[in-house]
Amino acid sequence: DTAVSQTPKYLVTQMGNDKSIKCEQNLGHDTMYWYKQDSKKFLKIMFSYNNKELIINETVPNRFSPKSPDKAHLNLHINSLELGDSAVYFCASSRSGGSKNIQYFGAGTRLSVL
Amino acid sequence: EDKVVQSPLSLVVHEGDTVTLNCSYEVTNFRSLLWYKQEKKAPTFLFMLTSSGIEKKSGRLSSILDKKELFSILNITATQTGDSAVYLCAVVMGSGGGADGLTFGKGTHLIIQP
Numbered sequence: 001d002t003a004v005s006q007t008p009k010y011l012v013t014q015m016g017n018d019k020s021i022k023c024e025q026n027l028g029h030d031t032m033y034w035y036k037q038d039s040k041k042f043l044k045i046m047f048s049y050n051n052k053e054l055i056i057n058e059t060v061p062n063r064f065s066p067k068s069p070d071k072a073h074l075n076l077h078i079n080s081l082e083l084g085d086s087a088v089y090f091c092a093s094s095r096s097g098g099s100k101n102i103q104y105f106g107a108g109t110r111l112s113v114l
Numbered sequence: 115e116d117k118v119v120q121s122p123l124s125l126v127v128h129e130g131d132t133v134t135l136n137c138s139y140e141v142t143n144f145r146s147l148l149w150y151k152q153e154k155k156a157p158t159f160l161f162m163l164t165s166s167g168i169e170k171k172s173g174r175l176s177s178i179l180d181k182k183e184l185f186s187i188l189n190i191t192a193t194q195t196g197d198s199a200v201y202l203c204a205v206v207m208g209s210g211g212g213a214d215g216l217t218f219g220k221g222t223h224l225i226i227q228p
Binding site: 004033035040041042043044045047048055057090092101102103104105106107108 | 145146148150152155156157158159162200202204206214215216217218220221
């Protein structure tokens with residue numbers, strides 16, 4: 001069983017569209033994250049979500065919104081897609097607190113905005 | 115501004131060589147440092163380091179943290195072609211009570227030639 005799974009793996013869409021990426025973890029973790037990896041392979045935190053506490057990276061446009069129906073899921077909704085949103089988006093999860101913040105990553109969703 | 119700097123950015127060696135990858139950091143409220151290996155998809159966890167001077171070891175890979183000089187190294191001995199990947203260093207900051215995202219370096223792209 002895949003521990004952190006994302007869907008879809010690939011997403012090709014037009015500028016201006018709205019799209020969602022889904023993430024599910026079966027590790028029993030209480031914290032989930034979204035990261036963006038740009039064309040230079042630089043991974044940057046976008047959001048982290050823990051027990052209804054949302055921490056937002058201030059550089060993330062408000063067109064991006066995470067939605068968590070429960071602790072095992074954190075979806076990413078993107079409005080009015082722009083060319084610069086093209087990247088690989090990774091979901092991750094971990095246990096919160098203490099020093100055990102080992103994050104486990106999904107396989108990524110490659111988003112291409114045309 | 116918090117930063118994590120990895121060096122070298124790329125490295126090409128021959129199978130059987132030993133390599134040392136470097137990671138230095140300047141961050142507020144340091145909690146831990148993690149190493150990940152990224153091949154084609156998800157970053158996979160290698161080590162978490164929280165205390166200075168204690169070497170973590172897994173097979174041919176080992177890592178150590180120096181909290182006084184603010185750096186970590188990742189050693190790989192007797193390299194194999196399967197070690198070819200991007201090695202990512204990341205730092206966890208924060209109070210430890212909530213959802214602390216990882217701050218990544220830009221990675222070291224390691225290529226092992228047969």
